[in-house]
Amino acid sequence: MKRKLCAAPSFNCDDDMEELNVAALSRRKESAAPLTGERDTTIFRHAFSYPLALVLRLRVLQIVCGISAMVMGSVAFIEERQKFNMGLGIPAGGVSVIAAAVSIHTSRGWSAVASTAGVGAGAAAVLWATSTCLLLALVVQCCRTILDPPGINYSDGPATDESRPSSRDLVVIACVQIALAAATLLSAAVCARIDCAT
DSSP states (O other), X not given: OOXXXXXXXXXXXXXXXXXXXXXXXXXXXXXXXXXXXXXXXHHHHHHHHSOHHHHHHHHXXXXXXXHHHHHHHHHHHHHTXXXXXXXXXXXXXXXHHHHHHHHHHTOHXXXXXXXXXXXXXXXXXXXXXXXXXXXXXXXXXXXXXXXXXXXXXXXXXXXXXXXXXXXHHHHHHHHHHHHHHHHHHHHHHHHHHHHHHO
């Protein structure tokens, strides 16, 4: 195969084209490199400045406390003979579990990677507001039970000993539920502070 020669007999057209291609590629790499580097460092800076491991541990704590509050609320509901006083632990714990699960996907640590993280932020805020109201109502009911246990002056139903709930058991359940509600609210406040600070 014959090579075409340029107008000047000492230069080859193929060599000139290769030099032009190399020069064009090197200019293209130089112009694109800063843009890519800036974007990567921005993503990594947001990812490393957010304490994702701490937030995930707090979310797991919220889920465990929510499940425990549901269990203790069920026990209190049975112990109080189907009265929904400290049985508020059932909906309060359930909403807390759902709120913590939704909040895992809306944490700022995932927002650098997932573009849909902001979609559930409103739902998480509504769930946490509902959970906070239910947990505060549960704490109020538990404090009322501790101050005035129903086993002492229990006038509802027949007057047999088996129909009266044990005041000691109800006080223990109330104390456990107060501790679970306090742990859930405190961990939610810490997560909210971390989200607002970063």
